[in-house]
Amino acid sequence: MLSEPTPVELADQLTRAARGLQALATERDLAGKRGRPTPCGRLDVHRLCEHLLATMVRSTYAAARKPVPQGAPVTLTDAPWRVYPPVVDRLVAAWSKPAAWEGDGVAEGGLTVLELTVHGWDLAQATGQGFKAADDVVATAAAAAERIAPRARVDGRFGPERPAPADATALERLLAFTGRRAG
Numbered sequence: 001m002l003s004e005p006t007p008v009e010l011a012d013q014l015t016r017a018a019r020g021l022q023a024l025a026t027e028r029d030l031a032g033k034r035g036r037p038t039p040c041g042r043l044d045v046h047r048l049c050e051h052l053l054a055t056m057v058r059s060t061y062a063a064a065r066k067p068v069p070q071g072a073p074v075t076l077t078d079a080p081w082r083v084y085p086p087v088v089d090r091l092v093a094a095w096s097k098p099a100a101w102e103g104d105g106v107a108e109g110g111l112t113v114l115e116l117t118v119h120g121w122d123l124a125q126a127t128g129q130g131f132k133a134a135d136d137v138v139a140t141a142a143a144a145a146e147r148i149a150p151r152a153r154v155d156g157r158f159g160p161e162r163p164a165p166a167d168a169t170a171l172e173r174l175l176a177f178t179g180r181r182a183g
Helices: 007-024 045-063 080-095 105-126 135-154 170-177
Strands: none
Touching: 007 080, 007 105, 007 135, 045 080, 045 105, 080 105, 105 135, 105 170, 135 170
8 A cells, every 4th residue: 555645745746746837838838829728628728827827826825724815816917927937936835834734735735736737738738738747746636636526526627537548547547537538
């Protein structure tokens, strides 16, 4: 049986997921693609990028057990390649503190890893980019997906689970679990 990741390992996974997302949100890769559809059916590229911004801001405050203040940047008023870098830096810094992972922190941080991983894949698909996520990041995302699946299927955040091929990667299994068709 695998042991649960430590706060240091979880912080590293969240950092890699956030930096991976940031690498997908470059001017070269996003310029002129704002209205493209994404595998997350209800969101085009712009709305997906905005959702990811709100996720990162909310998660930054959740790591410190603080409410998101009025006026926090949760809508894109500039291009993601300009907005994301300081937001990612604050997110990574907030989750680098071991206290962030105490109590509900593991669940909240895992949910952030899930969002950044699955929606990072969505963004990559919509913009014609490749996507990779390390197995440990995917494992944390999958554990979070399992925890929220019943509610996420009812409220539409997850689609119906799709079958994954026998030779599917861990990422492909996670995507199928959330209702996406990978490959």
